[in-house]
Amino acid sequence: MKKKYSLVLALFIMGLYVNAQSYQKTGLGLKTVINSTVIEIQFYSPQIVRVIKYPEKNTFEKKSLSVIKEAEKTKLVISENGRAVRIKSKVMQVNLNLHSGKILFESLSGAVLLNEKERGAVFTNFNDTGNKTFTVNQSFVLDPKESIYGLGILQNGKMSQRNQKLHMVQNNTWDFVTFFQSDKGYGLFWDNYSPTDFNDNAEETSFKSEVGDGIDYYFMLGNNADGVIAQMRDLTGHVPMFPKWTFGFWQSKERYKSQNEIVEVVKKYRGLGVPLDGIIQDWQYWGDNYHWNAMSFLNPEFSKPEEMVNDIHKLNAHLLISVWSSFGPDTPQFKEMKEKNMLFDFQTWPQSGKEAWPPDMNFPSGVKVYDAYNPEARDIYWNYLNKGLFSLGIDGWWMDSTEPDHLDFRPEDLDAKTFLGSFRKVRNAYPLMAVGGVYDHQRQFSSAKRVFILTRSAFAGQQRYGANTWSGDVNSSWETLRNQIPAGLNFSLCGIPYWNSDIGGFFAGSYNTNSNDGSGAKNQYYQELYIRWLQFGAFTPMMRSHGTDVPREIYQFGKKGEPIYDAIEKTINLRYMLLPYIYSNAWKVTKEHSSFMRALVMDFKDEKVKDMNNEYLFGQSILVAPVVNAQYTPETIVKTNEDTGWNKKERDESAKNAVVDFNEKKIKKVYLPDGSLWYDFWTNKKHSGGQEIDQETKIDQIPLYVKAGSIIPLGPKVQYVEEKKWDNLEIRIYEGADGEFTLYEDEGDNYNYENGKYATITFKWNDLKRILTINKQQGSFSEMIKQRRFKIIKISSDHLESDASAKELEKTISYNGNQISIKL
Template structure:
């Protein structure tokens, strides 16, 4: 049975209800409900957008088609969906391998048909498959035909070196340093959103593309057609929301370390930067500034008058304090019983309900529970916001379980397997709703999912290693985060785990990382440097160790001298970066962009990794290896490019070898926009 409406059609078939719907411009949303149990949910999507084009639905003997602008989908008599662009070229096709039962008259039994009328398969593979897990839900699999030459970009943050994700397998789950954002852009000319927040896996193999959920009862995805990646990503941003406006005051240097233990330490660091003539944007007051997790307040033994401190930082130094919070509560916190008795905690299916052990027995707060969020926000508002703090750092937001046993945790919204990727979204929503009337919300967060950008998510790369290998991974990772719809992204300069300020190799790593971060959305110092200092006391936040100093003067005079030069470069770039932040706010464009994002008609641009555009005018090619002083750089066709260090002009379409001693990161300016960067050339001439 097929039911046709103005902008959609549905088909009931055996145990499945299939809904095919025009969704905004040039996009189609597909939903499938097992046992025909329709539930209306948006997940990553905003309210249903209306297409500016007339939606056309045609029905014939072979099936039914829906046309929405530049995209068409056909549901054929095999119950298979095929998506086409406006040139009738196949974008994406469901994969089925079922045997046809043919009768003497040549007819086929509906429901037992294969991929072609002339091909019989004994594989018995359906494109949309529900297999009971005997726990009330299903293992859900969706299969698509694979184009081996296709390139796939986006999907969020994964700690590997690949920009092109074809032939990779990705876990659809949040972990420390991993953020699953299941939207990708294909070189075939489409974008794809997997709109199911459950825990699962996607395989972009050469022979098949397969999305797998471990415990679900529906399929939900959107396919977007477009003439170029920019059109596709902007359409996606219209569907899922755009970032707020990034304040200009946050575009300078962010200072952090593991961890400032007292108000005096914070003020001393800010004073040192002021003495050097450097205007900080933020300074972080990191974890365990509290007496106990879950109390959401300053430990007055070490932070005796936090309101005065915050006022002093903001009014005397024009520096915003960045307050770290965790979604956790210790069992010995003074308000633990409030969490426990009201059901605000994450539940477990087996074992003792302790999900982390840092500073004591610790449990996670259920951020899918609106009542729990309201309670936590009441504490944050009283103890942070009402005394002047306006920027929060949502650490451990995946949440950061000691063991990622996703099948063991339960939330108010459902099991972790069913909806686990919504956890950081709930956390971000709490902060956004609490702060949006005060300001444009910017929230540093360790965890994300599709749509997080509309809540002001500034994703960072998590607790990564302090090594050149980790650095190489971040460059392509940041680009894929942008193509997954999050324009704001940052890293710990130098990595998080380890790094001795006296080690020559680490000093070089820090320099190369700082150079790269200068040309990124947010310039942010952070890390757990070695050796650690002894605790201040044996109780509360004072019992926690702190890392070695991590300020720009902590690495010796030569390093400091060079980093100061790059801070000056960042200062003259701020008007340009502000313009890019406005583009992100208005259109959804990433701040850091792959070459093909701006040069989609250049085939070679689709093959370039570890090189990126900051906006549309600056091309950056980071130095990624220890003691490396040169590297190949490809310059996209269609423009001329100027080397900022030598002011030499190159024709686009060339691959050149560029020299870059320890003072330099290869940077090129689009020749047609040279005048916009007169201040950059002036700083380089003066400082280098």
């Protein structure tokens, strides 16, 4: 009996020894081998954990394209419990099952955050152009009622991305980011750049990538959406300040055909007194498709480009210009890169040397995409960009087709060799490399001018490159407009805050009543859609009107005194009035990892907003409820494709012009989130939260509501952003809760703010005492305002919905930079 007892004890001790030796501690966590799979758990910070898995007998070495954070020294406590080992930081804990290899992420209190699926890691042999590697798959198990957000710019109209199946390969209108965050307060970044399938169903949530030497993902705990975004930016890069002028109104079209035309547009805006800060020159200023993206003005209609740039600057406007990720065969860039094997051999836009549609393949264009993964190729790209365009004083870059365009797809196209391996291996990170190349080079060349890039595609980490991503060549329809709201919100929830869509939609030919004559601007079907899109666009980070078929300049829609013209002018003026609020929020994005467009789930614990896809906060004070259904005209169903939409002869004959009365008042249902009182921005009428209301709407007003406790600065009426200083601002105080707002100012268009050259004024509202405290101005910069006047307007919360409007109290004060308190 004693012998048997001794044997059992020996086996037990041996089991403990095996468990104790089944993993090794590392400087970042631990490493082990379970079921022939190497597993590494690495803490990059107390909040961020990296998980690496790969088959035993293989190696895994990788320099991430997205992640730039170096792992920081983190205090960890490692302990065992039976067949599991636990790694604990000061904010979370990770449990590894030493038998199955399953990983569980928990809060310190033991609440389950994310659970890997049992045997959820799968490696399938894959031959990637002669390189023996794997298709990699990792499955997780989410709570049934859990909501997840992110995954990029998605045109599916969904807010929560549960029960979705996505094939993630960058294209014109879908920009994929292999990241999601949960309403449980965590985020997951799948660090793989090859074509990837995301699948969420009742059994599992998984990422499956076509190519990978191993599984590589990051789990981050933020406790709330802002916290998760902060962790994602800590991991992949912070957001720089954009030039102040970029927050004004931008006019664009496909395309201005001469330098005289583009300058005249700016002159017309100035003559009409309608604000404008930017104008954009689209393609073909280089002349023809064989000189595609020459980065030089070869078109005789642009014979004096430096004069054009100077004329626009003299009108106090800025110029962006179209550049692409590809080059025509007659350009010096093409020839230099071809000699160095820096061009990909697959079909891209444009396919024909002739401009007519469809492309005449008897005259192939020969245009090729360049290898943006190659640092020398990025050098070449910048050298020509600098010499041909930046040297002329052009203010920023419209980097089109950064997905890049990949037409007539063949699987073997992904075999193309890049500097970093096969195109398949790094496919989805192309926009990150292309955009990053321009940003990095311009920063190295000069810090006197902030980099500004408008681009059509993005990947994780792109927020660090001064880039605003637009949602591609979407069609002009109400359905598409509706889809843009959750598209922008989910993109923002990936940690990339700068986003916009083509105001009015890109493909608008179905609204032309006489083929392609541009008469759509007088078509009331289109007018209604355009003004509602414009109103939404005023509450996105970049307000840019752009498209083809129908011209978008304000004077195309009529004249002053007419409903649509006046509605356009009113909306643009609203944008400029809000500039102090918008620019201060830009600083909050940079300094505090905030977001411009905020899904309501970010700020309200209200079950009704978890999947709300038609309202959002702009900043943390203004609730935006765009009108996204036709009220005056029937909705026109428009279906186009970014590849085939260029056939401008196809149009919906049902989109006939109609006679409607745009002066009529309509009704829209708006949900006001629980947890706050709300004020109608236009009337100051107050409503309690947690209810749906019938909001009266007019063609010239977007429904807007301000959260109680908000402090909103409003700027002067101007024709361009820098026309007037902010020395006489209106400060609106919305009663009902304590509030705080920090007004931010700097030099506007350089990087001196990185060295502390900026100033802030913090306003604090004590709701109980009815006291507004304006703190001492902090910081300084050249030409900082030292004497100001503030017109303080307090919006009263004494009455609720029965009032026609809330009461106002107005007081004007002088402010010299020292703290002052005002009893209101």
